[in-house]
Amino acid sequence: MTVNEAAQFLLCRDRFAVLIHDNPDGDAVGAGYALCLALWGLGKSAVVFCGDPVPRRYSYFTAALPEQSFIPETILSADVASMGLLGDRIKEYATHVDLCIDHHPSNTGYAAQTLLDSGAAAACEIVYAVIKKMGAKITNPIAQALYTGISTDTGCFKFSNTTYQSHAITARLMRTGIDTAEINRLMFETKTRGRVEIERQILNRIEYYFGGRCAVIAVTLEMLEKTGAAQDELDGLTALPRMIEGVIAGVTLREKEGGRVKASVRTRKPLDSSKICGRLGGGGHKFAAGCEISGSLAEAKAKVLAIIEREIG
């Protein structure tokens, strides 16, 4: 389906439920709410359905959609690559999706109609095009929702999926006067005291191997207990060791209950993370992979280092 056809379809329908994936990120929440806000602005009824609660940190735009009570007639999905990503609470709708708007090349085509642009950095970029085509006004909350999706899916325009379209759309969203710095502060720049404490302890124990080409950091159960840091406060920690100059293999070890260790490996050329983790029963991408190892932290470290030593040569 083209953007134009999707817009015409939406204009002809009413009573929308927009499904987004479980454990929703900024792009899913942004795309779902931007679409609903635009449809609502056109006088239609539209709600977001998600298997998980929508995180409160997105309330700066989700709060703009009024509560509506109606029986859904048109089922949409946004940023949902496959039916399996829908939570149990909304699984019943999975086989009845009228239109899916997505940017994942792996989209399984589960919907009756699909508007897919795998070149888009974020589903929100496609939703922006649809909203414009429908002739709906880009209000402040819609601009905030769409910006949130683009910014979070591109790592604030840092990742290689960022295109000139990401910037061109953002320029137009910013003309509505939204405070993007505040959105980025909420999404990227806030560290809890627990997180700062974890980073401090990690930096105090960072270890280098193989002439500085490998760096290892470890998060122990004791560190988590003492700092009171929650699991989601550890996000992005795995990027730290590979950031260090000269490091081509960055290893993050996380001690788990029951004598197991989660290893996250991040590499640079010519090392292949998925090959390293594959040897330990894990997998992933070329430069980012993971595996679980049974044993103590010291044992897990020895196992990973033995494999990296062979690869680094």
Next chain:
Amino acid sequence: MTVNEAAQFLLCRDRFAVLIHDNPDGDAVGAGYALCLALWGLGKSAVVFCGDPVPRRYSYFTAALPEQSFIPETILSADVASMGLLGDRIKEYATHVDLCIDHHPSNTGYAAQTLLDSGAAAACEIVYAVIKKMGAKITNPIAQALYTGISTDTGCFKFSNTTYQSHAITARLMRTGIDTAEINRLMFETKTRGRVEIERQILNRIEYYFGGRCAVIAVTLEMLEKTGAAQDELDGLTALPRMIEGVIAGVTLREKEGGRVKASVRTRKPLDSSKICGRLGGGGHKFAAGCEISGSLAEAKAKVLAIIEREIG
């Protein structure tokens, strides 16, 4: 001077030296080299003059400017707010600047002519407009230079100085096919061992005041000596304390030779950094300002904290 007048002036002249400030950042190097590359592309001679060596990490675009040997006739400056920011090696030119292109509201007007746009997030945004107006081609290295300036001065589009123009210009730069992800990796995602060590020591000594609303970090001369970290490895450190949840005043103190301390203050609403630093003879923007204080680290800290305490109330 308007963009058009500046472009006409440059088109009429030749044999350019573009002065940039000491301890040059991405915007200074980007603006200086983009301007020279464009003028050189128009068949003119143009070189960048800097009191300090231009850091090697910008070589992906600086290397594109060929060596040229000539006696400068037209003196330009880019991203230089005052004569005091020019290093000793190029001070002789300070009083002979024909045209200054800048975005600092604090520009002292030291040049014969000034093209100032204090609404621009980066000097590179203004240089882009001038290059377009001159009719010069935006080559790959020029696009890389301009992108580097915009990206580094906006913290990769995160800071509040980012405007829709920053994104609109970036969209046009990206159409030349530059690899922005690689530039961002070099600018933001690589930390030297010295930098990692400085961060470790800083996190070990971070101090909180006023119920966690103020965080203070300090870089001593001893830390710089022992870690061997260069001045430009400290870039971005000042953003750290304000990142912490609940902190509305982040203070970075840097011990300097001769019993002086450089204080960088970063605030959030409702605190005004320039007001705080203004009380100590410094200045800057609302959420980012600085000043120099004579005395020991402990004395400087006491002075800054006394002012913040009054403001925080």
